[in-house]
Amino acid sequence: MKFGNRVDIKEIELRNVCLREGNGVIWLDDVSVKFQPGQTAFFKGEQVASNILKLAAGLLTPTLGQVLINGNDIHEMDFEEFLPYRLNLGYTFNLGGILNNRTIKENLMLPFLYHGAPIEFAEKEVQEILDLFELNRYQDYRPAGVPGVVRKLACIGRTLAVTPQVLLMDDPTSSMKPNVVKRLKSWIEERREEAPLTVLVASDHDEFFSDWNYQVYGIENGRLKTLDEPRKKVAGL
């Protein structure tokens, strides 16, 4: 069961996107790329890679160019028009992104409660995530009182709990134990057995996912390049 009025995401496209700052820094220059349902892609290049995910999530507005979902320019939509797409776009933060005045469990419950999902359903979905990442003992703590990795897991868990069709993950594996990464991978694989799940990751550590079929992109002078790197197998995963 999915809550909220959602629109299936059939394609995400960045068309001739430029991203520049007032001080002259060019993050992206004429970038065009498309993602289909079920695709996995890694973007390498720290801040620039994060910006691509933020553009796709509608959290950043390009200086030039368009970000299209199902052929519709998301920056021509207002908040309410974009909402049915947004509920199927799950963005996880590298740093921050967790509400400091709410407990870890309240953070996970928030999207369900705000969008009017039944409380029993929300409790069940959130409990599944708390179990998955072993967050049960931290659930009643506020973010300031828990380790950084717990905050990050809560942020990822909050996104997974609402089962979006597209996962946009900003450096999800940094500072995480291999067994936690393995559980995250298993969760994604299980969901992929049910329906196509697009996974776009900004990270230099694609080796954790080396048994998946994915595309690696690098960014050089603002231009997107396809990288053909050898994939490594990591022992223990």
Next chain:
Amino acid sequence: MNATLRLADDIGHRLMNMFSYTFSVLSMIYLSFRTVMFDQAQGFRAIFSVVSAQIYFTGWQALPLIGALALATGAVVIMQSTAQLSRLGGAGMLGELLVAVIVREIGPLITALIVIARSGTAVASELGNMKVNRETEALEAMGINPLSYIVFPRIVGGIVSVVCLAFYFVLIALLGGYLVSYFFHDLSFVFYTDTLAQALTPFDVWFFLLKNIFGGTFIFVVCCYQGLLVKESPSEVPQVTTKAVVNSIIYVVGFNLILSLLSYVEQLTRYGIL
């Protein structure tokens, strides 16, 4: 000539900035209310919990401070007024004077200043820190409009709190102030309440509500606006908080002054003086 032009240019520039800022602040009020009206997807349950938290922090927790200030202000104003009016033989005007000074002017002003100092700073710094920690981005990513989840509840909670606190201030100032002054002046309670009841008109009630509703709106919308101006650095938070306090005071005092001037011009016109 050049100096005059520069001065004119400077004044014009400042005025344009002020109008632009006011327009942005007013737009924020409109957008936050519009979002709540038209966004069908949101849960009012979540918004209501933020409104009630705001009323608790701004209204309930400020009661002791407002009460103490009201008591002191009321006592001083009543003692001074009684002494001066008795000397001039105008003791019967005590009620009108207290309504004009406490209900119309001091009550709304001191309440607003206390709320700015206690809650305006808290709201501006909280929202600034939320921006730094990417909490507002996270809300957007979850499909939660920050205008309806952050700004709207603070404005509504702020208005309710300011109106209730001002009413509480006036009540304590008039009744508590009488009790304190009773030890120094032989003022009959029946005479006191009677002169107050005769002086208080529906116009005073509207005037009181208008000042407090708009005062509460200005305080919280300016503080929210300033807090959300933070970009990425924690060092910006104290800067926007200071600016939020200064701008809130300017808007509230300015609005109260304009309203008071209009009401006295109207009174003077009514009495045929103007």
